[in-house]
Amino acid sequence: MKKIFPIIILTIISAFLIFYRFADIPKYLAYDEVEFTKLALSLQNKPYTSYSSLATGHSTLYFYILLASLKTFGINIFALRLPAAIFGILSVIIFYLVIKGLKNYELRIKNYNVLPFLLAIIFLTSRWFLNFARFSFEATFLLFLELVSIYFLLLANAQITNFLRLGIPPKGEGSHWRQKISLSSINLIISGLFSGFAFLSYTPGRIFFFLPIVFLLFKKQFNNKTIKQLLLFLIPLIITITPLTTYLLTNKDVRIDQQFFLRNHEMTVNEKVNGLWSNISSTALMFFTKGDMNGRHNYPGKPALNPVWGILFIIGLIISIKNFKNLYNKIFLLYFFISLFPALMTYPWENPNMLRTFTVLPSVVYFIGITIYYLGAIALRLSFNKKMFVSCFLFLVILFSSFYELRTYFKYQSIVFNQAFEIKLPLEKAIKAKGSSVNK
Numbered sequence: 001m002k003k004i005f006p007i008i009i010l011t012i013i014s015a016f017l018i019f020y021r022f023a024d025i026p027k028y029l030a031y032d033e034v035e036f037t038k039l040a041l042s043l044q045n046k047p048y049t050s051y052s053s054l055a056t057g058h059s060t061l062y063f064y065i066l067l068a069s070l071k072t073f074g075i076n077i078f079a080l081r082l083p084a085a086i087f088g089i090l091s092v093i094i095f096y097l098v099i100k101g102l103k104n105y106e107l108r109i110k111n112y113n114v115l116p117f118l119l120a121i122i123f124l125t126s127r128w129f130l131n132f133a134r135f136s137f138e139a140t141f142l143l144f145l146e147l148v149s150i151y152f153l154l155l156a157n158a159q160i161t162n163f164l165r166l167g168i169p170p171k172g173e174g175s176h177w178r179q180k181i182s183l184s185s186i187n188l189i190i191s192g193l194f195s196g197f198a199f200l201s202y203t204p205g206r207i208f209f210f211l212p213i214v215f216l217l218f219k220k221q222f223n224n225k226t227i228k229q230l231l232l233f234l235i236p237l238i239i240t241i242t243p244l245t246t247y248l249l250t251n252k253d254v255r256i257d258q259q260f261f262l263r264n265h266e267m268t269v270n271e272k273v274n275g276l277w278s279n280i281s282s283t284a285l286m287f288f289t290k291g292d293m294n295g296r297h298n299y300p301g302k303p304a305l306n307p308v309w310g311i312l313f314i315i316g317l318i319i320s321i322k323n324f325k326n327l328y329n330k331i332f333l334l335y336f337f338i339s340l341f342p343a344l345m346t347y348p349w350e351n352p353n354m355l356r357t358f359t360v361l362p363s364v365v366y367f368i369g370i371t372i373y374y375l376g377a378i379a380l381r382l383s384f385n386k387k388m389f390v391s392c393f394l395f396l397v398i399l400f401s402s403f404y405e406l407r408t409y410f411k412y413q414s415i416v417f418n419q420a421f422e423i424k425l426p427l428e429k430a431i432k433a434k435g436s437s438v439n440k
Contacts, residue, residue: 006117014089018133026417033136034430040066050243057254061200062138075428080136087140088133094147096120101154102328107376119369125402127409139358142202149194153212156187188232196240204342259346278348286352295420297354299413308401316367336363
């Protein structure tokens with residue numbers, strides 16, 4: 001129960017926050033949601049297809065899940081948005097398990113490491129996360145797939161590290177040894193499988209597989225064991241992505257063809273360089289000064305992080321870069337830049353974009369956690385009274401900032417949704433309407 005209890009509590013809190021006023025915030029539909037419904041319904045009673053040119057072009061894995069929800073609960077907003085909400089809840093739990101699996105980052109109260117739970121709460125209450133868990137975009141699905149892949153990668157690495165540390169198994173423990181090796185192999189296979197699923201999901205997920213591959217390649221020792229680990233990861237990955245890659249070898253990806261501005265032959269080299277710099281600067285400033293202007297993605301213009309999270313994030317980022325040799329810092333720094341990369345490749349007027357950079361959130365919260373961990377470590381060296389003061393201050397800061405995020409989303413951003421979600425018709429009528437009548 002000691003291990004399961006935090007997961008139960010997180011599930012209850014996540015479900016409450018994500019489903020609170022689920023039918024009212026947002027109350028109406030976005031045009032993209034209607035198009036997603038049409039895409040999902042177009043897949044029924046047909047052979048499996050890995051890609052659809054509908055809704056500006058999408059790989060179809062998520063839309064088969066949407067189709068299952070629509071067929072189960074009917075063509076309505078609840079059925080359309082339910083998968084994103086469920087994957088939002090699951091993402092919080094997997095993020096908690098990922099942080100819990102990190103060694104040496106512990107903030108203990110009565111021998112219990114509270115840091116994973118605190119970071120999961122910060123992750124959940126971020127309006128950046130909460131926003132995309134409450135309508136039908138596939139961002140939370142992609143996030144869930146990537147976090148599962150990372151979780152099993154870290155799990156396999158922990159077991160492999162233990163094997164190397166133990167050396168030759170003691171006499172009589174050969175069976176137990178082989179069982180552990182088999183388990184680590186299974187974990188690598190699962191990690192590869194979910195990296196493949198991420199490739200089949202939202203477009204930014206197509207480069208995620210670089211993270212596990214780089215992690216497996218750049219170890220202290222490269223030998224036959226490393227090659228075996230790579231194969232265990234790559235084989236399920238390649239099998240999973242083959243249908244989509246086969247299709248894309250002979251057909252254009254409509255969305256990438258439209259958005260990848262470096263391919264635009266009508267732009268000069270100077271324009272492309274300026275565009276790239278504009279993307280880098282606007283994406284960096286998104287965290288602190290000026291956020292996404294799209295009312296569906298954000299309270300227009302508001303920074304992605306509130307001032308407290310922003311300060312803790314930048315301190316943690318600096319600490320992680322300084323301590324780059326640390327394995328976990330390497331993983332989350334790489335994850336951070338991989339998550340930002342797709343937005344940097346799109347046209348400057350599309351940025352900052354909090355949808356395309358959504359999977360940067362685990363890294364952001366990890367860096368916040370690094371700062372909290374170091375503050376906690378400092379507090380442990382103080383006298384009892386000072387230690388209690390610093391601990392209480394940290395908890396109050398986390399509580400206040402989380403409440404501030406929730407208040408911003410439910411009180412202020414929810415008002416913006418009345419204009420940002422432009423379609424007032426019920427979903428069943430909206431998918432049949434044509435032209436301007438869809439907004440009535």
